[in-house]
Amino acid sequence: MATKCSIPVIDLQDLDSPNQLSKLISACEEWGCFRLLNHHEVLPSTLMSEMKAVVRSLFDLPVEIKRQNTDVITGSGYMAPSAKNPLYEALGLYDMSSPQDVDSFCSQLDASPHQRETIMRYAGAVHDLFMGIVGKLAEGLGAKSENIGFENWPCQFRINKYHFTPESVGSPGVQIHTDSGFLTILQDDEGVGGLEVMNSSGEFIAVDPWPGTLLVNLGDMATVWSNGRFCNVKHRVQCKEAKIRVSIASFLLGPREAVEPLPELVDDKHPRVYVATTYEEYRKLRFSTKLQAGEALALLYTSSSDK
Ligand SMILES: O=C(O)CCC(=O)C(=O)O
Ligand SMILES: [Fe+2]
Secondary structure, eight states, X not given: OOBOOOOOEEEGGGTTSHHHXXXXXXXXXXXXXXXXXXXXXXXXXXXXXXXXXXXXHHHTSOHHHXXXXXXXXXXXXXXXXXXXXXXXXXXXXXXXXXXXHHHHHHHHTTOOHHHHHHHHHHHHHHHHHHHHHHHXXXXXXXOOGGGTOGGGSOEEEEEEEEEOOGGGTTSEEEEEEOOSSSEEEEEOOSSOOOEEEEOXXXXXXXXXXXXXXXXXXXXXXXXXXXTTOSOOOOEEXXXXXXXXXXXXXXXXXXXXXXXXXXXXXXXXXXOOOBXXXXXXXXHHHHHHHTOOSSGGGGGGBOTTOOO
């Protein structure tokens, strides 16, 4: 049973104030997630609703069409409901910051001009939002963001549909995991809950729907980059009610080259915790070890790290 208590709330428009910026950093350290409000200058709520309507219509396509959405990297394309995960279905693409990738995703699904245009606009807006948030994370940690090159990091995109039924109430829609990348922007369902995040005491906290806002999660790469300061939030989706649930997840994965702890965060008091890795190597490590809830990070400890 998830405990009732709220996750931190961050106001994007107020992030120029030192108070809100330190609230952002605390949210990342203590929770590894937060609700984001007032992002409408970058990602308006009209675009969010239009995109949700497009996403619902993509899931209504015949299965032969959905199967054309093939993987670019493992798990990036269509995932039909399976024996292991009978309630869950997903479509996606590897890099929404690449217009060619977005274009081929749309072509695979025979998208109409309206669908294509909405997906393109959404991809652009989410990318801009990522850049705004990571810039603030770097600033809040005292890092020089201009040297980091976030704008070239690939952004995976996945839309999720949960076929919840009366029989499935109480069973998992998605098992406990952390996101392997750096940052996730989740447009959750407007009315159907089920997402739960783990707090620092190891309790699951229900993330109730809050239409017109977004949920931001930090993943394993953010923990490496922050030298262990940022929490990679563990989360899962549980079936709470017999209704279809639809969410849109965008993942800023990490640099194409090596990711390693920010030099600004390593000193005598804070020895370096992780060796350098690339996101691709780390993703393979998670797959091969089947460690999906952040445990694979322990395989990146430096020899001197006793964490
Ligand atoms: O559907 C959700 O609310 C969460 C999905 C999720 O955790 C993921 O796609 O990694
Ligand atoms: Fe996730």
